[in-house]
Amino acid sequence: MIDTKKDFPIFKNNPNLIYLDNAATTQKPSSVLDAERDFYENHYSNVHRGVYQLSQEATELYENARESIAEFLNASPEEIIFTRNATESINLVANILPVSKNDKIVSTLMNHHSNFVPWQLLSQKTKAKIEYLSLSESAELDVEDFNKLKNATVFAFTHASNATGVITPAKQLIEQAKDAGALTVIDAAQSAPHLPIDVKKLDCDFLALSGHKMLGPTGIGVLYGKKELLQELPPFLTGGDMIREVTIQETTWNDLPYKYEAGTPNISGAIGLAEAVRYLQRIGFDELLAHERDLTSYAHKILPNYVDVYGPAPSKKLGILSFNVQGVHAHDVASILDSKNIAIRSGHHCTQPLLNALGLTSTCRASFYVYNNKREVQSFVDALELSHKTLVK
Ligand SMILES: Cc1ncc(COP(=O)(O)O)c(C=O)c1O
Structure with a gap:
């Protein structure tokens, strides 16, 4: 049993907090906070600019962070672009691909809006065709629909759903998309925190987290892109640091990955992220996933029968429980849980096409992570019982 609560100051400062909104965002261990503080207190300067000592220290820390992320994903550092978040990473790709009206983009109804709207917009702008892989009853991707990948030129999908926790067969999907000659964009915003990711084994062209x-x-955030593609494709944002030479007539681009990092980057963020990755690696992804599945299975087992759960069995998903208490609106359930210091999410989870496909407008979502435990799952279920008792006449 993993016991990591002590590593997270938020729980010392909020001893009664039961935080079950990890699919939205996660709490920070001291080692991550310390790494950022150390950078600001001892090594802070801008990167890639100064010849002075402090600037070189900052550059080294920033580039070491890139190397750690590259190793984590089994990529080369030139293929790791630091962005603000997965949303920006995906928008970057949608803005540089040479899509035109003869192309076919394939997306899925499972995608988060940040991997849905950029493609919809691109299709509207370019008149490229767009098709969507649909969902089965258990909210998994419908295998029958995989033939839509035929003639696709871009395939943008989700490695794991934030709304239901469903893990998609990424390797198989990428193989099928490659057979069709499509470029593949995988949204790993939910999978990277829980599953080991190897971009070489996956053979994806782009990956966002x-x-x-x-x-x-x-x-x-991070965008991984295959080097040979990033070398050929045009830049996204332009300005400082991404150039090689600027004259009145024209500008040439910097080497990778700097060509895609215009302006001063989030230096402390990159350093903190590399530390977070080290923290996760110390725990081990097998251990982490087993812990989350244990909590999810326990929740499935003790949930009362007036709770409808969406999505497949715990073994086919991340530690995410998407549900509704019969007769109670999702926001009311979340409010009652909040009165017991239990934080869950309610709403459409930025996946309106997914919820629509399941005939729903909102769900409650409890998502477990490294610092949660069975006692908290029990308190969560007790609070659900309270919401039912209070609000269903
Ligand atoms: C599957 C998935 N993709 C993309 C995103 C977007 O992440 P961000 O808001 O950090 O850009 C999220 C956030 O919830 C997500 O769950």
Whole structure:
């Protein structure tokens, strides 16, 4: 049994807090907070600019962070672009791909809005066709629909759903998309915090993640892109640091990954994220996933029968429980839980197409992570019982 609560100051400062909104964002361990503080207190300067000692220290810390993330994903550092978050990473890709009206984009109804809207907009702008893989009753991707990948030129999908926790068969999907000749964009915002990711094994072209969902700071995200593609594609944002030479006539671009990092980056965020990755690696992903599944299975087992759960069995998903208490609106359930210091999410989870496909407008979502335990799951279920008793006449 993992016992990590002591590593997270928020729980010392809020001893009664039961935090079950980890799919939205995660709490930060002291080691991450210390790494950021150490940078600001001892090594702070801008990167890639100064020849003086402090600037070189900052640059080294920032580039070491990139190397740690590259190792974590089994990529090369040139392929790791620091962004603000997964949303920006995906928008970056949607803005640089040479899509035109003869292309076909394939997305899925499972995608978070940040991996849905950029493609919808791109299709509207370019007149490229867009199709969506639909969902089965258990909210998994419908295997029958995989033939929509035929003739696709871009395939953008989710590695794990934030709304239901469903894990998609990423390797198989990428293989099928490659057979069709499509470029693949995988949203790993939910999977990277819980599953080991190897971009070489997956053979994806682009992958996006957010630091704040995996114990790292807010405002730092990652885009992995295959080197040969990033070399050929145009830049996204332009300005300082991403250039090689600027004249009145024209500008040439910097080497990778700097070509895609215009302006002063989130240096402390990158350093904090690398520390978060080290924290997760010390625990081990097998151990982490087993812990979350244990909590999820326990929740499934003790939930009262007036709670409807959406999505498959715990073995096919992350530690996410998407549900409704019969006869009670999701926001009312969340409010009652809040009165017991239990934080869960309610609403559409930025996945309106997914909820629509399931015939729902909102659900409650409890999402477990490294610092949660069975006692908290029990308190959560007790509070659900209270919401039912209080609000269902
Ligand atoms: C699956 C998925 N993709 C993308 C995002 C967007 O992440 P961010 O808001 O950090 O850009 C989220 C956030 O909830 C998510 O769950």
